[in-house]
Amino acid sequence: MPADIPGIDPLDGLRAPQDPDCDVFLTGTVFLDIVFTGLDSAPVRGTESWARGMGSSPGGVANMATALARLGLHTSLAAAFGDDHYGEYCWDALEQGEGIDLSMSHTVPGWHSPVTVSMAYEGERTMVSHGHEAPGPAVPAGEPTFPCCPPRARAAVASLAPGRSEPWVATAARNGARIFADVGWDDTGRWDLDTLTDLEHCQAFLPNAEEAMRYTRTDCPRAAAHALAERVPLAVVTLGAEGAYAVDSATGASAEVPAIEVEALDPTGAGDVFVAGFVTGTLADWPLADRLAFAGLTAALSVQEFGGSLSAPGWAEIAAWWQQIRTFADQDPAALQRYAFLDELLPAAARPWPLRRAVPTIGFRHPA
Numbered sequence: 001m002p003a004d005i006p007g008i009d010p011l012d013g014l015r016a017p018q019d020p021d022c023d024v025f026l027t028g029t030v031f032l033d034i035v036f037t038g039l040d041s042a043p044v045r046g047t048e049s050w051a052r053g054m055g056s057s058p059g060g061v062a063n064m065a066t067a068l069a070r071l072g073l074h075t076s077l078a079a080a081f082g083d084d085h086y087g088e089y090c091w092d093a094l095e096q097g098e099g100i101d102l103s104m105s106h107t108v109p110g111w112h113s114p115v116t117v118s119m120a121y122e123g124e125r126t127m128v129s130h131g132h133e134a135p136g137p138a139v140p141a142g143e144p145t146f147p148c149c150p151p152r153a154r155a156a157v158a159s160l161a162p163g164r165s166e167p168w169v170a171t172a173a174r175n176g177a178r179i180f181a182d183v184g185w186d187d188t189g190r191w192d193l194d195t196l197t198d199l200e201h202c203q204a205f206l207p208n209a210e211e212a213m214r215y216t217r218t219d220c221p222r223a224a225a226h227a228l229a230e231r232v233p234l235a236v237v238t239l240g241a242e243g244a245y246a247v248d249s250a251t252g253a254s255a256e257v258p259a260i261e262v263e264a265l266d267p268t269g270a271g272d273v274f275v276a277g278f279v280t281g282t283l284a285d286w287p288l289a290d291r292l293a294f295a296g297l298t299a300a301l302s303v304q305e306f307g308g309s310l311s312a313p314g315w316a317e318i319a320a321w322w323q324q325i326r327t328f329a330d331q332d333p334a335a336l337q338r339y340a341f342l343d344e345l346l347p348a349a350a351r352p353w354p355l356r357r358a359v360p361t362i363g364f365r366h367p368a
Contacts, residue, residue: 006243008315008345010072010284022101022153024068024279025172028061030094031129032086035310039121057310058090059116063269064157066309067276067298069098073283076151078104080134082113104151108134121258123353131303153177154283157199157275158202162186162195173201180204180279182271185210188233189207191215193231203310204282206275212237223256234282237291239343255289257338262301273312274299290341297321297339 010017038052052080058066059081068075077100080086087107094100114131149171150156156172158181164355173179177355179202188195191214198206203230212224212235219239222245228235229249236246243258277298281291298313301321322342325331 004319008072010345012254014283014285020152020154020176021074023073023150023283024077024155024157025076025078025104025150025153025177026064026068026157027104027150028059028064029131029134029170030058030062030077030079030081031060031116031131032090033057033059033116033309034116034122034129035118037120039119041121042126043119046208054184055310058093059209059269059309060089060114062094063309063312064272064276065094065100066098067269067273067312068090068157068279069313070312071280072315073276073280073296074101076101076153078150080111081105082111082134083109084112086113086115092216093309102149111135113275148319150175150177155180155279157181157279158198159184160196160198160202160205161191162188162192163197165197169198169201178203178282180206180275180282182206182275183346185211186214191217192206199231202232203262204236204278205232206238206278208238208271209240212265222254222256225366236278242275243296246288248288252290255287255292257296259296262300262304269309269311270299270303273302276312289338293338293341315346318342322346358367 034054036051036054036057039049052167061077065075065077068345077094079102081091090113091102091105091107095102111132111134114129116127116129118125118127150168153172154177156169156177156179157177158166158169160183161183167285169179179198181199181202181204183196183205193199193215198216207228209221209224212221213219213229216224216227218224223241225235225237225245225247228237229247233249234246236244238244239259241259243256245254245256247254274295275297278291283295286294297318300315301313302311311357322339325339326336
């Protein structure tokens with residue numbers, strides 16, 4: 001449970017004694033992210049650029065795990081951590097700082113943590129990464145590889161890739177987890193849905209507009225969402241600055257919610273935050289349009305800060321935004337009504353907006 005507003009549980013009233021302790025399970029690679037901000041332009045070859053800001057935090061799959069945990073979901077992460085100072089820092093930040101369950105994770109002796117350096121400028125980002133694939137934990141011959149036995153969970157988040165099947169996804173689905181999946185760019189250029197073999201286990205598939213249109217051979221993201229809904233129960237297509245569109249194949253219902261206009265500082269991790277918001281609303285049984293609106297809101301809040309996991313909003317940020325936005329006299333009443341469902345979730349009073357989280361930095365021996 002996030003510490004910023006104690007007591008907010010998005011699944012309050014839905015939990016039962018027989019339910020799993022874990023709300024969401026996920027696995028992947030944890031990077032140490034070092035983010036430079038305040039650059040006036042992209043670095044120029046042969047010159048030195050000075051950034052006005054810098055932060056460091058766990059990145060990679062940690063972006064999603066942190067976003068889920070800050071929204072009050074009991075999150076379990078299976079990942080490898082280096083036994084260097086970077087790995088120790090990331091483990092402590094996730095377990096102690098965010099309350100993420102790392103009992104499925106392991107430390108790899110002699111393996112250094114993957115690192116990503118991200119430079120944010122003009123609302124965009126450029127990243128340079130380095131790392132080596134981590135060996136899995138030692139298992140007896142003939143047994144499944146890591147992560148072989150995901151915990152029983154309400155949901156799991158997977159990242160699909162062409163031609164790759166992750167056995168844990170089928171196991172989690174058989175054990176009752178609702179699988180939410182995103183996808184990356186298809187470097188093969190085939191864009192064949194049949195190569196996403198784990199899609200058959202997914203309840204929800206959340207590609208961006210370009211990915212959705214390429215996979216469905218359509219020229220409209222909304223048409224792509226309807227085509228995807230023939231393959232998965234719930235298709236969600238993110239439309240960038242236009243918002244998101246979703247189709248529920250079980251009911252035939254569709255929903256579209258526009259994006260919130262904000263000044264983007266750094267888009268790193270915004271897609272992960274969107275998925276986390278949508279998972280939260282789905283597990284809480286909210287209407288489809290409310291889920292889209294909430295996911296878009298959390299993503300919009302995240303891009304106004306720098307870093308991936310650093311910028312993931314918790315309930316304190318959401319409450320402060322909702323309190324502040326209603327003080328503006330020129331707000332469109334219809335637009336405000338779109339987020340009225342927050343009234344039932346949030347306390348009447350919140351800390352003033354804007355909020356700023358402490359920026360984690362490696363190296364200090366004593367608190368500043």
